[in-house]
Amino acid sequence: MARLWPQLASIKNQRGETTMHLLSTDGDAETVRIFGEINRELCLEVDNSSMIPLHRAALDGNSDVIRALVSICPESLEKLTSNGETALHLAVKKSRSDAFEALVDEAKNHRKEHLFTWKDKEGNTVLHLATLNKLKQIVELLIRENSNRRIMIRINTVNKEGQTTLQLCNANSQDSAFKEIGWIIQRAIAQQSPQLPADGAANSSRNQTRWPMQTRNVLLMVVVTIAAAFFMVACHLPDSLVREDTLAGKSL
Structure with a gap:
């Protein structure tokens, strides 16, 4: 029928839903593909709740429909x-x-x-929401994909309440699920931090920066000692030598 009367596909009901919205909710992936071939713009039609068919499929958990809709219209993502x-x-x-x-x-x-870094109006990323809903499987998926550089997430980003995902976990640490997710996030943060040098390398680095200062201190002490020695010698010269030097100066 859709092939014979393509205009029927774009008709909306009182809730603003097209046939594509209804098919996305029902989970009929094959029929979704057929309607998409007729008019791909149906994938971008919004209902009265400002939702497109992909949104409805996501809410209802229809994975096959999601793949069908995105294959027809990737920009719907x-x-x-x-x-x-x-x-x-x-x-x-x-x-x-x-x-x-x-x-x-x-x-x-x-x-x-x-x-994956997009924030909703509350400033929450998908990682924030997965943490708030205690969805350990999704948190692990996001962090694993991020560590493999397949996607990009920002673990330390804050929502509108100024909270990171780790802070959300710490605020609910009495809950074992939040505590477990917190450990996962902490490990991910540690892996992202620059690696510290080994103890030997660190000591070597400190020694390298310390030697020039030690050298300067030694040289300064030598100079001060020599200057003090000259001063002491000058102060204890015999009076006869001082008078001879004075007379010699006058005769000149």
Whole structure:
């Protein structure tokens, strides 16, 4: 029917939903592809909640539909809700781990790694939301992909409340799930920090910087000692030598 009457595909119901919205919710990936071939712009149509079909698929956890929608319209990954959320944010908020992994794969495939540092209107990245929802699997996925340089996340970025993900964990440290996620984040931060030199190398470096100062101190002491010696000798010259030098000066 969609091939015979393509105009039907863009008709909206009272909630502002097109056929593509409904198919994305139902999880019919094959029909989504068919409608997408007819009119790819359907992937960017928003409903009354400012959501596109990909947002609906993320909320419902339909991984196959997510892959189908992104293959038709990769730019849908960057579309935001009225709260500044990407499909990645929505999948995390609804604890849709499979859908989130599908979105991660698609974001990598289409070179949209910047989405992992995107903040919603509350200033939360997907790592913030995964931490708040105690989704250890997603936190581990993000940190693992970041350490392998497949995506980019900023572990120490703050939300609008001025909190990093580690601070969120510390504020809820009485909860074992938060504590475990906190350990994961701490290890990731430690791995990102510049490596300290080994003890031998550190000692060698300190010795190298200390020797010039020691040399200057020794030289200064030698100079002071010599000057003091000359002063002492001058002060204790015999009076006869002093008078002879004085007379010699006058005769000249």
